[in-house]
Amino acid sequence: MEVQQSLWEFMAQQSDKLWSQTLAHIGLTCISLLIAVVIGLPLGIWIAQRNKAAWLVLGIAGVLQTIPSIALLGFMIPLLGIGALPAITALFLYALLPIIRNTYTGIRGVNPAVTESARGMGMSRWQVLFNVELPLAMPVILAGVRTATVINVGVATLAAYIAAGGLGEFIFGGIALNNSNMILAGAIPAALLAIFFDLLLSLVQKANVRKMRKVSVVMPVLLLLLSSFYIFPYADAKVLGGFTPEFMGREDGYLGLKSKYKLDMPTVVISDAVMYKAAYEKKIDVISGYSTDGRLKAYDLITLEDDKRIFPPYFASPLVRKEVLIKYPELENALNLLSGKINDSIMTDLNYRVDYLKQSPEKVAQDFILAQNLYKKPRNGNKGIIRLGSKIFAEQYILINMYKALIKGNTDLKVETKTGLGGTKICFDALTNNEIDMYPEYTGTGLLVILKPSKNDLAALSGSREKVFNYVRKGFDEQYNLQWLTPIGFNNAYALMMRKEQAQSLNIRTITDLKDYVSTDNHRH
Amino acid sequence: MITAEHITKVFHDIKAVDDISFEVKEGETMVLLGTSGCGKTTTLKMLNRLIDASSGYISIHGKNIFEQQPEILRRTIGYVSQSNGLFPHYSVEENVSVVPKLLKWDQAKSRKRAQELLDQLKLPLEEYGHKYPDELSGGQQQRVAIARALISNPPVLLMDEPFGALDPITRAGVRKEFLELPELKQKTIVLVTHDVQEAFELGDHICLMDKGKIVQTGTAKELILKPANAFVSTFFDHQRLFLELSALTFQDIWNLANDTGMNVQENADRTFSDHMDAKTSLWAGMEMLSKSGNAQLNVRNNADGTSKTFTTATIQEAYKNLKQRI
Numbered sequence: 096m097e098v099q100q101s102l103w104e105f106m107a108q109q110s111d112k113l114w115s116q117t118l119a120h121i122g123l124t125c126i127s128l129l130i131a132v133v134i135g136l137p138l139g140i141w142i143a144q145r146n147k148a149a150w151l152v153l154g155i156a157g158v159l160q161t162i163p164s165i166a167l168l169g170f171m172i173p174l175l176g177i178g179a180l181p182a183i184t185a186l187f188l189y190a191l192l193p194i195i196r197n198t199y200t201g202i203r204g205v206n207p208a209v210t211e212s213a214r215g216m217g218m219s220r221w222q223v224l225f226n227v228e229l230p231l232a233m234p235v236i237l238a239g240v241r242t243a244t245v246i247n248v249g250v251a252t253l254a255a256y257i258a259a260g261g262l263g264e265f266i267f268g269g270i271a272l273n274n275s276n277m278i279l280a281g282a283i284p285a286a287l288l289a290i291f292f293d294l295l296l297s298l299v300q301k302a303n304v305r306k307m308r309k310v311s312v313v314m315p316v317l318l319l320l321l322s323s324f325y326i327f328p329y330a331d332a333k334v335l336g337g338f339t340p341e342f343m344g345r346e347d348g349y350l351g352l353k354s355k356y357k358l359d360m361p362t363v364v365i366s367d368a369v370m371y372k373a374a375y376e377k378k379i380d381v382i383s384g385y386s387t388d389g390r391l392k393a394y395d396l397i398t399l400e401d402d403k404r405i406f407p408p409y410f411a412s413p414l415v416r417k418e419v420l421i422k423y424p425e426l427e428n429a430l431n432l433l434s435g436k437i438n439d440s441i442m443t444d445l446n447y448r449v450d451y452l453k454q455s456p457e458k459v460a461q462d463f464i465l466a467q468n469l470y471k472k473p474r475n476g477n478k479g480i481i482r483l484g485s486k487i488f489a490e491q492y493i494l495i496n497m498y499k500a501l502i503k504g505n506t507d508l509k510v511e512t513k514t515g516l517g518g519t520k521i522c523f524d525a526l527t528n529n530e531i532d533m534y535p536e537y538t539g540t541g542l543l544v545i546l547k548p549s550k551n552d553l554a555a556l557s558g559s560r561e562k563v564f565n566y567v568r569k570g571f572d573e574q575y576n577l578q579w580l581t582p583i584g585f586n587n588a589y590a591l592m593m594r595k596e597q598a599q600s601l602n603i604r605t606i607t608d609l610k611d612y613v614s615t616d617n618h619r620h
Numbered sequence: 621m622i623t624a625e626h627i628t629k630v631f632h633d634i635k636a637v638d639d640i641s642f643e644v645k646e647g648e649t650m651v652l653l654g655t656s657g658c659g660k661t662t663t664l665k666m667l668n669r670l671i672d673a674s675s676g677y678i679s680i681h682g683k684n685i686f687e688q689q690p691e692i693l694r695r696t697i698g699y700v701s702q703s704n705g706l707f708p709h710y711s712v713e714e715n716v717s718v719v720p721k722l723l724k725w726d727q728a729k730s731r732k733r734a735q736e737l738l739d740q741l742k743l744p745l746e747e748y749g750h751k752y753p754d755e756l757s758g759g760q761q762q763r764v765a766i767a768r769a770l771i772s773n774p775p776v777l778l779m780d781e782p783f784g785a786l787d788p789i790t791r792a793g794v795r796k797e798f799l800e801l802p803e804l805k806q807k808t809i810v811l812v813t814h815d816v817q818e819a820f821e822l823g824d825h826i827c828l829m830d831k832g833k834i835v836q837t838g839t840a841k842e843l844i845l846k847p848a849n850a851f852v853s854t855f856f857d858h859q860r861l862f863l864e865l866s867a868l869t870f871q872d873i874w875n876l877a878n879d880t881g882m883n884v885q886e887n888a889d890r891t892f893s894d895h896m897d898a899k900t901s902l903w904a905g906m907e908m909l910s911k912s913g914n915a916q917l918n919v920r921n922n923a924d925g926t927s928k929t930f931t932t933a934t935i936q937e938a939y940k941n942l943k944q945r946i
Contacts, residue, residue: 209705213718215778216694216695217691217693217694217722219691222722
């Protein structure tokens with residue numbers, strides 16, 4: 096075991112990233128806040144004089160506030176795409192209510208005798224507003240700004256999902272990688288920021304009402320200054336990477352790209368859910384997808400060949416309990432019928448039909464078996480029951496349905512399916528506890544999640560398909576009495592993807608091609 | 621001089637002020653008196669267009685106020701709002717200098733004038749100028765509000781319950797100072813109050829209002845002794861004796877005291893420095909008697925150059941006679 100890295104060491108090691116994320120976080124918070132003040136303050140002033148409009152405006156702002164933050168960001172993507180714009184817009188909408196409401200309340204709360212005497216002395220409407228009402232309402236308005244700031248510091252962490260940066264990159268990366276240091280490296284600065292801003296604003300707010308004239312000058316300047324921290328750095332990059340938080344933190348991910356390929360391209364962090372679409376919409380150019388994901392086809396993307404083999408192979412194979420194979424030797428042949436029949440693009444297509452064309456996994460599996468001439472009429476034998484398990488995504492459902500047909504057609508065994516067993520851990524435990532007899536597993540998962548070899552062992556495997564397969568077959572045989580059958584053929588691994596049209600026009604086929612393009616591109620500028 | 625002719629103010633179909641007319645002569649103080657909701661404050665605010673009249677005509681010094689821009693008009697009229705209306709975020713000096721700033725006076729001029737006024741009001745600029753309203757007592761705040769209204773030396777001063785927020789004792793004190801303020805001698809003042817005593821003390825004329833109309837206009841004496849109707853007489857009933865004694869002066873009973881031939885001694889050849897002016901109210905005279913502990917009070921009537929000596933008993937007797945005559 097490696098010695099556990101301390102949080103402090105992690106933060107020191109990642110201090111560059113931590114800084115840039117913190118600055119981006121402050122920037123995001125402050126830009127959205129600034130816009131919210133610029134719009135919310137006049138709106139609040141306006142509705143302070145108009146009861147009906149007040150009801151309407153506060154109502155709308157209130158409804159916006161009730162939309163869950165992640166959903167609000169989700170709504171923004173179809174409208175504004177990914178990146179800074181939708182993030183700032185969503186944050187702005189969140190900040191709006193407290194600012195409008197407190198401006199309204201603050202101005203309404205100014206002693207009418209004071210405004211009346213101001214008017215009585217001959218001040219114009221604007222003079223009353225700027226010299227009397229706003230300074231006197233300022234503590235209440237500032238309380239609103241304070242609320243909005245704290246909300247925004249929190250919600251801004253979600254901006255990392257849509258490639259807008261901020262401390263969420265560490266937080267979500269850490270969650271995905273189960274790395275508590277990384278989570279804390281994002282969460283602690285975010286919490287400190289919230290506390291710091293809250294404290295700062297509470298001091299300003301409690302400052303005597305007499306100093307409010309100064310405050311109303313200093314605040315906007317400060318806000319503007321802080322906003323300038325957020326300069327979206329990738330605006331004119333020719334090739335922009337958009338990677339999931341998990342990918343960013345993995346050795347067999349972005350770190351490997353940097354160390355093995357020396358690939359140095361501008362990147363943003365983005366959630367898996369919007370990544371493919373963002374690539375399709377040309378918001379980003381290179382993404383970290385899964386090589387058999389149906390969206391690859393849906394969005395006309397291609398994978399780049401991993402010519403230096405940093406992504407360990409994730410070849411799918413049936414993983415079967417050995418006792419079952421001994422008891423029913425004919426099972427192995429039936430399951431192996433699928434071997435070599437499905438390559439990456441076929442699997443992608445099958446996934447596409449389930450995920451995007453919404454065909455049922457049964458039908459997709461049946462069609463495939465028929466097309467491959469593997470179909471045989473069920474023998475309806477009575478020899479015994481084979482229990483098939485699957486994880487909870489389309490690819491596994493399709494495979495299970497294929498195996499079901501093959502077993503029924505080629506043996507006298509009956510089949511029982513237990514689909515949707517969540518993740519790797521659940522399937523694997525079900526198998527070792529004799530609750531299922533087999534499920535499709537991926538070599539990379541078997542290697543990294545179950546066997547967890549040492550760094551040296553991993554290096555020795557060097558991402559080779561055969562070496563990894565042999566390593567896991569041996570390991571599972573010895574440790575768990577489980578048998579890996581012949582791989583089906585496709586490799587559902589991490590892959591870098593680009594739009595087909597762009598990759599072809601730039602003549603990029605491999606990650607090395609990409610690296611060459613990126614580095615020459617940089618020189619040109 | 622202020623002239624209001626047939627002014628009416630309608631709020632949502634309700635006539636807050638219903639066709640009233642009045643005139644305030646130059647240098648006079650007119651008090652708008654009445655219960656809350658009678659329309660007195662609305663009437664006052666129509667004079668500087670804080671509220672615009674629905675119909676009617678108002679002129680100040682012969683100029684139609686509706687032909688002037690409201691802000692510009694208001695800068696020429698002193699205004700003291702209810703519960704002082706000082707700006708809590710402005711220092712005393714800044715508060716007092718609001719109007720000079722609006723009028724774009726230079727700073728030296730505005731400061732000099734503030735100093736002069738605040739000195740008169742016993743709030744020297746050096747000591748109080750940098751203080752903020754919440755550091756002052758209620759009475760001091762009220763005096764700052766008055767200074768603020770007077771600073772540009774406006775010929776007309778409008779005051780809306782100026783002493784309303786003060787406790788009775790402070791109130792009497794501030795009112796007394798107010799009466800003695802040299803600045804105010806020449807001003808044309810309209811003052812709103814619900815306090816009858818205040819109205820009697822400050823008003824040359826009193827407009828008693830009810831339900832948007834003027835019920836009676838006149839001096840304090842006219843109102844209390846010759847009420848136009850039952851409303852007016854019942855309005856003063858709860859402190860009638862005090863009000864009558866406040867409204868009547870020694871001048872009013874001068875001849876009555878003679879007629880009765882009571883123990884009133886003539887002292888024609890004495891110096892009159894210790895004599896009370898016959899224009900003083902009977903109430904003030906009796907207060908003086910009770911305060912000083914003397915049995916007699918010397919009063920000098922400047923109208924005919926005579927002087928007389930009164931006791932509590934002779935004052936009471938003369939007052940009774942006067943009442944019988946009415």
